[in-house]
Amino acid sequence: MPRSLRVALTDGQQREPHAFLARRDLTAYTRQRAECIRFLDRGRTVSEVADLLECHPVTVRAAVHRFADGGIEALPDAPRPGRPAKPLGPDDRSALAELLDVSAEAGITWSAPALRDWLRVERGVEISADWLSELLHRDGFRGKRTRDSVRHKANPVLQQAARAHLEDLRPCGRPHTPENAT
Template structure:
């Protein structure tokens, strides 16, 4: 005669617990394991036996017993996963701090920056450990960036003036970013370019033949992204004056014209000043010295360089100019404005932070 098994304690849930369990079941983002455990507890709370719940949910009886017991002992917290056993942590917080401090405050004896290999040798850790620590704290000793702070005494006023035109342009006026991309070289490779093939990138000889240069004068319309362009073989005030005349011809006569440009000498010659006096609708706004990043046309020049000039092959200046004109025409068919988002205060605060870091650097 078989003896009955031990009685298991009844399982009941409060209204609050039931609301949480049913919420876990309904929520799409709930993990499947947690949803299943919630179903087990709710089924047991209805008075069903372990075997009945096992059959209804299609899980092993031991699984039902486990989560029934965990809920009785720990409540809702018992339905989470327990910490799993594993190899004890070998890298301590002190080890991590040592790598970070060494990366930020020291340099290796025979190099300008650390590598994972040199840091591993200096700390006694593995390269993979060093790499994981650097990734966790976004450290990349192999990378560097350049910057230059403007020493223009009117830097603040000029930044506010130019950024004000970007963010709050005047009515019945056109804001144009103007600059010259000079010394654009027509370069022909010394040997034919080998086209790209599956698994093999395009290949070109490292040396080239110079065929001459040209200069592109460009005015980027801030509102629409449209560009007025003009090519000249020389880069003087005379060519800049011709470009201004072209801009004057293409901009509707009823609009004021605000030009954002740099402090290049050809923009300030007596001849240019006389032309501006004769065309009073033109207003010049100069960017601070060493602050070309403030002129949006530089962003457009980067597009031209990256997409057309960098890998272009031209056997003559005429061929180069044809390609530039074609690219400019294609751009103006579907112009895309570059949207300025930074306020003048945000820019000045960032520059101030750089200045503070430099003054406190100890160098």
């Protein structure tokens, strides 16, 4: 039978989880790990703690091993790999808002990838098109689908001339009707 994990904190260590849990900047997983240590110190078993915190017993055991290896300082999440994102600052947002306002007055529409490219070239900001769309939505900008057709830009005079030219090209001079179109 496997040996059960127990945590026995000293008097000085018992204050650490309480002070740690009082912080407001903890992620949900960090808070969960600290709660695991606190409940195990009170004599609960791994399965009881897992039931209380609605997690897997492996999660509870991992929190105990983290705590045993590095104390309360080992409970927070490890830093994420990769380059940190450069935020879209207030100056960048105001320049983007001005561009969109001026473009809207001129009847110009922008796609998110085109705005992303504009930000990269003009402002030196790297951002994904999806995240940019989300930020614009939060700032109150509403997008709409661009038209798939250019019929709204067609010149009616040129269209009529093209229809007349097509009628002249029909064989035998028959007018085009749905019955004889085969």
